[in-house]
Amino acid sequence: GAGVSQTPSNKVTEKGKYVELRCDPISGHTALYWYRQSLGQGPEFLIYFQGTGAADDSGLPNDRFFAVRPEGSVSTLKIQRTERGDSAVYLCASSSTPGTGSYNEQFFGPGTRLTVL
Amino acid sequence: RKEVEQDPGPFNVPEGATVAFNCTYSNSASQSFFWYRQDCRKEPKLLMSVYSSGNEDGRFTAQLNRASQYISLLIRDSKLSDSATYLCVVNGAGGYNKLIFGAGTRLAVHP
Numbered sequence: 001g002a003g004v005s006q007t008p009s010n011k012v013t014e015k016g017k018y019v020e021l022r023c024d025p026i027s028g029h030t031a032l033y034w035y036r037q038s039l040g041q042g043p044e045f046l047i048y049f050q051g052t053g054a055a056d057d058s059g060l061p062n063d064r065f066f067a068v069r070p071e072g073s074v075s076t077l078k079i080q081r082t083e084r085g086d087s088a089v090y091l092c093a094s095s096s097t098p099g100t101g102s103y104n105e106q107f108f109g110p111g112t113r114l115t116v117l
Numbered sequence: 118r119k120e121v122e123q124d125p126g127p128f129n130v131p132e133g134a135t136v137a138f139n140c141t142y143s144n145s146a147s148q149s150f151f152w153y154r155q156d157c158r159k160e161p162k163l164l165m166s167v168y169s170s171g172n173e174d175g176r177f178t179a180q181l182n183r184a185s186q187y188i189s190l191l192i193r194d195s196k197l198s199d200s201a202t203y204l205c206v207v208n209g210a211g212g213y214n215k216l217i218f219g220a221g222t223r224l225a226v227h228p
Contacts, residue, residue, distance in 0.1 A: 031214065042121070042204050042218030043161060056215060091160060106216065108160035 002026070004109035006092050012115045013082055021077040021112045025094030032075050033106060034067055035091040043091055049075060050097070082116045089113050118143060121219035123205050129225045134195045138222045140188040140205030147217075149208040150181055152190050154201045155221065161204055164190075195226045 005024040013019050025032050030051055035043035045059040049069045057067075064082075069075040079086055093106040123140045130136050142150075150167035165172065167179040167188055178191040188205055202221040209215035 033214070033216075035216075035218075040220065042206075042220050043216075045209065045215045045217065048214050050214075059215070105163050108162070110160050 004092055004094050004107055006090075006109040006112050008112060009110065010113045010115075012117065014117050015082060015084060017082050017116075019079050019082060019114065021079075021090050021114070023075045023077070023092030023094075023109060025073065025075070025092070026107055028096070029094035029107075030072065030097045031095045031104070031106075032069060033093040033095075034075070034077050035093065035108075037089045037091055037111070039088075046077070079114075082114075084116050087114055087116045119219070120144060120209075120217045121205055121207055123219035124222045125220075127223035127225055129227065130195055132195055132197060132226055132228055134226075135191065135193045136195060136224060137192075138190045138203055138205070138224075140190075140219055142186050142188070142205075142207045142217075144207065144209070144217075145183075145186060147207040147209075150188050151206040151216075152177075152179060152188075153204040153206050153218070155204055156201050161218075164203070192224075195224075197226050197228065200224055200226045 007022045032049040034046040037043045047067050048056040052072045064080045067077045089111040091111045093108045095104040095106045121142050152164040153161040154164045155161040165174050167181045171180045176193045180189045202223045204221045205219040206216050209217045
């Protein structure tokens with residue numbers, strides 16, 4: 001079946017601009033996660049959605065970052081007034097509903113490579 | 118101090134070698150532990166979960182020491198196709214949903 005898809009695969013923008021990154025999770029997966037991976041580092045957690053609501057947004061670096069998932073499926077990560085330091089690969093992952101005391105595998109999409117000039 | 122720390126690498130080994138990666142984590146409340154594999158410019162993929170009793174999957178063996186907050190991955194009989202970055206991962210504080218990744222250890226297997 002289809003995996004997690006992300007668009008665009010690459011995005012080049014200028015400092016100060018607004019960008020939107022899209023994630024299409026695996027069909028039926030209620031949990032969706034955004035991570036950011038800088039060069040030479042592991043992915044860094046940004047936000048977790050369970051259904052339509054953000055259950056944990058503790059990883060968002062500041063108020064320029066915002067994410068939505070209005071219908072509990074597709075999610076959009078929005079970055080306002082982009083800065084050069086926002087340049088990274090933005091990864092989306094999805095999983096079936098995590099149970100209490102258990103872990104459901106997170107499947108990652110190919111990522112969006114964001115470059116802020 | 119980073120929440121998950123790994124050997125910096127890179128590890129350059131010949132085919133057939135045995136190689137071991139180590140990882141330590143700082144949050145004693147972590148409950149879930151994993152090794153992910155990431156190929157160059159690709160997304161991370163789950164290699165294996167790590168259990169307290171230790172577990173093996175073919176040539177790969179993972180160990181967890183909760184007292185020392187230490188995780189290891191052993192790869193036996195290395196193949197060229199094992200060349201990748203190996204990420205040590207634990208679940209973050211507050212639940213099972215937030216994964217905390219180490220910076221990764223790069224492995225290069227040569228003929």
